Amino acid sequence: MAEWTEEITHVAGSDLAIIKGGQGKPLLVLHEELGHPGWLSWHSALAKEHTLLIPIQPGLGKSPKIEWIRNIHELALWYSWVLRELNLAPLDVIGFSTGGWIAAEMASVNSKQFRKMVLVAPAGIKPPEGEIMDVFSVTARTSLNASIYDAEATPEFAKLYGGERTPEQFEAFEDARTENARLTWEPIMNNPSLQYLLPGVSGLPTQIVWGREDAIVPVSACEAYRKALKNTEVKATVFDHCGHRPEIEKSAEFIKLVREFLA
Amino acid sequence: MHIMHFTERPYKNVPEDEVIKNRSFFGVPNKFYDPKVGAELYNEYIDEACYAEEVGFDAIMLNEHHGTPFCMGAVMNVEAAILARVTKKARIVLLGNPLPTLKHPLRMAEELAEIDLISHGRLVPGWVRGAGSEQIFNNANPAYNREYFNEAHDFIIACWTRPGPFRWEGKHFNYRFVNPWALPYQKPHPPIWIPGVLSPETVIWCAKHRYPYIGLGTALPATVELWNLYGDTAAQEGYTAGSENFGYLQQIFIAETEEKAQELGKGALFGGGAQNFSRPEWTLPPGYNSKEATRRLARQSTDYGFLGVTTEKLQQSDMPTPQAGDVHQEKGKTRARLMRGEISIEEAKAKIYKNYQKAQDGLQIIIGTPKTVIPKLKMIMEVLRPGIFGLFTAQGPISEKDRLTNVRLLGQEVLPAMREIAKGLGIVDPFERAPGSRPYTSGTKRDSLVDLEALKNAPKRDESVRV
Numbered sequence: 001m002a003e004w005t006e007e008i009t010h011v012a013g014s015d016l017a018i019i020k021g022g023q024g025k026p027l028l029v030l031h032e033e034l035g036h037p038g039w040l041s042w043h044s045a046l047a048k049e050h051t052l053l054i055p056i057q058p059g060l061g062k063s064p065k066i067e068w069i070r071n072i073h074e075l076a077l078w079y080s081w082v083l084r085e086l087n088l089a090p091l092d093v094i095g096f097s098t099g100g101w102i103a104a105e106m107a108s109v110n111s112k113q114f115r116k117m118v119l120v121a122p123a124g125i126k127p128p129e130g131e132i133m134d135v136f137s138v139t140a141r142t143s144l145n146a147s148i149y150d151a152e153a154t155p156e157f158a159k160l161y162g163g164e165r166t167p168e169q170f171e172a173f174e175d176a177r178t179e180n181a182r183l184t185w186e187p188i189m190n191n192p193s194l195q196y197l198l199p200g201v202s203g204l205p206t207q208i209v210w211g212r213e214d215a216i217v218p219v220s221a222c223e224a225y226r227k228a229l230k231n232t233e234v235k236a237t238v239f240d241h242c243g244h245r246p247e248i249e250k251s252a253e254f255i256k257l258v259r260e261f262l263a
Numbered sequence: 264m265h266i267m268h269f270t271e272r273p274y275k276n277v278p279e280d281e282v283i284k285n286r287s288f289f290g291v292p293n294k295f296y297d298p299k300v301g302a303e304l305y306n307e308y309i310d311e312a313c314y315a316e317e318v319g320f321d322a323i324m325l326n327e328h329h330g331t332p333f334c335m336g337a338v339m340n341v342e343a344a345i346l347a348r349v350t351k352k353a354r355i356v357l358l359g360n361p362l363p364t365l366k367h368p369l370r371m372a373e374e375l376a377e378i379d380l381i382s383h384g385r386l387v388p389g390w391v392r393g394a395g396s397e398q399i400f401n402n403a404n405p406a407y408n409r410e411y412f413n414e415a416h417d418f419i420i421a422c423w424t425r426p427g428p429f430r431w432e433g434k435h436f437n438y439r440f441v442n443p444w445a446l447p448y449q450k451p452h453p454p455i456w457i458p459g460v461l462s463p464e465t466v467i468w469c470a471k472h473r474y475p476y477i478g479l480g481t482a483l484p485a486t487v488e489l490w491n492l493y494g495d496t497a498a499q500e501g502y503t504a505g506s507e508n509f510g511y512l513q514q515i516f517i518a519e520t521e522e523k524a525q526e527l528g529k530g531a532l533f534g535g536g537a538q539n540f541s542r543p544e545w546t547l548p549p550g551y552n553s554k555e556a557t558r559r560l561a562r563q564s565t566d567y568g569f570l571g572v573t574t575e576k577l578q579q580s581d582m583p584t585p586q587a588g589d590v591h592q593e594k595g596k597t598r599a600r601l602m603r604g605e606i607s608i609e610e611a612k613a614k615i616y617k618n619y620q621k622a623q624d625g626l627q628i629i630i631g632t633p634k635t636v637i638p639k640l641k642m643i644m645e646v647l648r649p650g651i652f653g654l655f656t657a658q659g660p661i662s663e664k665d666r667l668t669n670v671r672l673l674g675q676e677v678l679p680a681m682r683e684i685a686k687g688l689g690i691v692d693p694f695e696r697a698p699g700s701r702p703y704t705s706g707t708k709r710d711s712l713v714d715l716e717a718l719k720n721a722p723k724r725d726e727s728v729r730v
Contacts, residue, residue, distance in 0.1 A: 137399050139544045141581040167561040170574060174557045177549035182406035 003047060004039055008062055012081040017062035019054040022047025026091045027262070028083075029054040030099030033123075033184070034140060035061065035176040037160045042247045045255040050092070050262065055082065059179035061172065071183050072098070072124065073191060076105030080113060089113035092262050096120045097216065097244065098180060098189070104225070108197035111204040111232070116262055120209045121217050121244050123189040125225055130218030132189045136181045140173035141165075149213045149243035156248040189217075198228035206234040207261045211242030211249060235261075264685035265692035266678055267356055267653040268315035268670065269324040269512060272308040272342075273533075274332035275660045276300045280608050282534030283615070286580075286601065288333035289396040289541040295332075304335060305342075307663050311656075312346055314667055315353070318674025322354035322387070324512075324653050326458075327361060329400040333540055333658075340374045347382035354385050358458035358477060358653075361393030362419075363411035364401035369438055371415070372422035375453070376445040384448035389456045389477075390416055392465070395548045396541040406550030409464070411435055423452040454693060456510065456651070461489045464553055470496035470504065473699030475651060477510035480627065482724045483646050486511070487713045490647070498709045503701040505710055506690040510651025513643060514658075514730060515629045517636055517672050518665065528630035530659015531622065535615050536730035543576045618728045625724030628657065633676035640677070641684050645717035650692035652681065658730075 004021030019036060021043065027050035031037065036054055043052060057075070059065035069075050079102060083089045093114050095103035100122025107117055123132055135143040144160065151157050161169055184190075206229055210222040219238060226236045237257055239250045246254045277288075277295055285291050312323040325342055328334035336342060343355050355378065365371055379386035392412050398405040414433045421431065427442030447453050458477040459465045469476040470493040478486045490509055497504035514531055518524035540546075552560065560574060579602075601611045622628050629639045644652070654673055656666060703709060 136405075136549050137545060139577050139581050141578070142544070145582060165578070167574075170561040171557055174549060174552070174561070175554075178406050181404060181549040185404040185406070186402060 003044060004052070006056075006062070009086070011085050012078055014058065014066050015062075015064055016058070016082065017056040019056065020051065022050050022052045024049045024051055026051045026053050026088060028088070028091055028093040028103075030079075030093065030095035030102050031057065032097035032099055033135065033176060033180040033189075034144065034161070035172060038162060040156055040159065040248060041251055042255050042258075046258065046262075049259065053088070053091075055079070057176075057179065059182075060176045065179065069183070071191070072101055073105050075183060076102050076109060080106050080109055083113055090115045092116045092118075094118040094120065094258065095122060096247070098123050098184065100124070101189075101191075101194075104194060104198060105191070107201045107204055107206075108194065111201040114204055117204055117206045118209065118258055118261065119206065119225065120247060121211065121214055122208075122221075122225065123184070123217050124191055124194050125221050125228065126187070126190045126192065127218040127221035128224055129220035132218070132221075133216045134188065135216065136177060136185065140170075140177060143216070146215045147244040149211060149215075149241055149249060153241075154245075154249050156251065157245075160248070195224065195228045198225070199231050201229055202231045204232045205261075206232055207257070208234065208236040209246050209254065209257065210236065210238045211244060211246050212238050212240050213242060214244045216244040264682055264690055265321045265354075265510075265651045265694060266681060267322040267324040267354075267512075267651065268312065268320040268656075268673075269326070269653045270308060270311065270656040270666075271326065271328075271334040271658060272304065272336050273658050274301065274304065274335050277332035277534070279534050279612070282332070282539060283601070283608050283611050287539050287542045287545065288534060289328075289331045289394075289400075289545060291332055293330075301335070308335070309342065309345055309349070311663075311666060311670060312353075313349060315670050315674070316350045318671055319678050320353060320654075320674065322356045323350065324356040324358055326358055328394065329364075329397050331396070331540070333534075340371075340378060343378050343386070344374075344381065347378045347385070350382075350385075352385070354387050355382055356387040356456065357389050358456060359389030359391040361397050361401075362390045362415040363408045364393050364397050364403040365411075365415055368415040368418050368436055369422060369441065369443065372419045373443050373445045375419075376423065376443065376447045379447040379449060379453050380445065382448075384453070386447070386449070386453045387456055388453055389458055391458060392462075392551075394541060394546065395551045396545040398548050398551060399545055404550070405548040407435065408551050409553070420452060423447050456693075458510075458512070461485055462556070463489060463492060464556075466490075466493050467496050469493065470508075471500055473497075473500075473502065473508075475508050475510055475693050475698050477512060477651060477653065478647070478649075479512045480514055480655070481511075482726065483626070483643070483718060483721050486647060487715070487718055490712050494709055494712045497699070498703045500699075501703055501705075502699045503703045503710050504698075504712060505696065505701065506648045506650040506712075507693045507696045508698045509647065509649045509712070510653065511643060511647050511649040512653035512655050513629060513640070514627065514655040515636060515640075515673075516657035516661070517631060517633055517669050517677070519632065519668065519672070521632055521635065523665075524630050524632060527659075527661050527665055528623075528628065528657050529616065529619055530661050531628045531630075531657045531730040532615050532619055533659035536622075536658065538615075538729040543572045543580045546572050547577070618730075621725050621728050622730045624722055625728060626722060627724065627728060627730045630657070633672050633680075637677060637680045640681060642717065642721055644681070644684055644688060644690065645714050646721055647713055648688060648690050650690055650695075
């Protein structure tokens with residue numbers, strides 16, 4: 001039996017596809033800019049203790065595009081409405097890359113809607129050193145390849161997004177990239193006001209996770225996030241020999257870290 | 264027939280190896296740009312345009328590209344403004360200004376109005392969506408490409424035709440006080456022509472606006488198909504389309520002898536030619552394609568869409584992982600192999616020039632003497648019956664002297680022959696008959712726009728060869 005199901009819910013004025021799997025208290029999972037990468041071993045591991053709720057970002061997969069949402073801040077406001085309407089708050093949240101950025105924006109609006117927050121290499125803050133990779137001027141596959149530090153040492157890399165080059169996956173990538181280019185084209189995958197809003201977050205234990213060799217969002221942004229979240233309990237963990245995907249590049253350590261944090 | 268002179272105004276001195284190494288003209292580092300050379304070339308091209316007017320061309324066509332030695336017209340309106348003053352009777356045809364890249368369309372409306380005024384009404388503005396690379400260069404969100412295009416277009420027309428002051432509150436552009444004091448000389452506004460590479464959405468849009476559509480060296484069978492789409496759309500809109508609604512641009516180079524023409528014409532393939540205009544991933548930034556076009560592209564991995572990009576080519580552009588190579592990587596062709604260092608620049612170059620004859624066989628480029636090129640032009644005219652015809656001087660490091668000889672021979676021998684042929688075929692241009700001026704009676708057979716019999720005799724084109 002599959003470990004997850006996908007259902008379309010009408011919520012906050014729109015349809016929203018939500019992937020659901022596992023048992024226990026709910027954990028909101030906000031996927032990255034290329035979309036939901038598929039059910040991986042870290043999903044299975046966390047699903048033992050949590051009910052994973054993975055909303056598919058509007059405009060991707062079976063979730064219709066919401067035209068009036070024009071940036072990540074507005075998307076975060078809309079997701080907050082979704083949580084209120086579904087009576088899910090407060091709940092735990094984990095966000096990856098752009099999904100981490102969305103989580104941080106949501107926390108900046110209302111930190112009470114979350115119980116604990118995990119940010120995995122979030123975009124959203126302009127890194128003090130280095131630049132966020134321009135994923136929109138390379139192919140989807142190039143950005144995927146750049147997201148990993150050592151492909152041979154990362155068995156699950158070949159499983160991301162089904163692993164194969166199908167026409168359906170090509171289209172899914174382009175849908176995801178189109179929608180995220182629409183929302184994050186300028187400023188380049190960051191919101192200059194976010195770092196001034198994050199000090200407003202309080203009472204929300206936060207774990208930041210990063211790979212030292214992250215080629216998509218440079219690790220310098222990790223410290224920027226930690227500093228901005230100065231009025232809440234925050235811990236940052238940086239893995240060595242790791243790129244933008246600690247959840248599969250350092251899978252065992254990542255699962256242990258997140259399970260203990262969310263316990 | 265309205266015959267236009269056109270050149271991309273290439274920065275001829277760019278080292279060819281750098282273009283090939285970069286796998287693209289767009290993005291060659293500008294440390295190779297020498298302002299002294301640039302200064303000479305801009306003036307050379309303005310002189311060439313003046314000479315084209317002198318030898319009998321009806322129009323000077325300009326275009327615009329950014330960040331590339333392929334075309335020096337980064338701000339085409341500047342060149343157009345100069346031509347407005349230094350030419351006397353030729354139309355100045357801009358094909359086109361890349362509307363989606365504009366942050367400030369009111370300024371565009373003013374600039375074009377000034378050009379139309381200085382030239383006493385000789386301006387023909389045109390609009391394009393801009394190549395994918397233009398979106399990257401100008402930081403124009405590709406996901407809003409068509410929305411920007413449509414709104415900027417509607418706004419500029421409003422600037423020219425709606426009495427000011429008025430307010431514009433659009434989705435992408437907002438102006439609190441629109442009241443330009445430079446209005447076009449031509450009323451209600453200058454005629455608008457649209458160039459393209461056969462995006463069906465653009466063809467339909469043109470037909471709805473009654474704007475002539477100019478195929479930019481597009482393959483004949485696909486052009487025929489899209490012109491019929493234009494014709495059908497026109498009929499739905501209640502008018503009859505004819506030769507006045509269509510134009511075609513053909514790359515050409517002629518010299519006094521066949522040998523010389525053949526030698527110089529190779530310039531069309533310099534640096535890889537249009538094939539290397541940009542990298543596939545820059546040609547198709549996310550959202551630049553419509554969803555339908557992306558779906559088509561996804562399912563036809565080796566079929567050439569209207570931009571010449573295939574999913575196979577996109578795959579060849581994938582960069583490997585830094586450590587271990589791409590686990591998904593597939594064997595690629597020349598550019599991919601060059602990128603991986605499997606072949607040398609010299610080998611890549613040899614492969615590029617190997618296509619020279621093929622490019623001529625498929626009419627991607629016409630090379631020769633007036634005597635040998637006229638039958639080829641005639642063939643295109645018979646198939647497509649375009650009221651507007653652009654003659655695009657071959658790219659590459661061709662000297663000013665040889666370029667001017669090309670212009671002179673075109674003017675003296677080719678243009679008169681084309682006008683005769685057009686007359687014989689009953690081709691009229693948009694100044695002889697206004698596009699969209701003939702009503703269409705519902706239920707009747709619409710006018711035939713193309714000659715399918717002539718198409719049967721036209722040579723087949725190898726779509727993998729682009730110049």
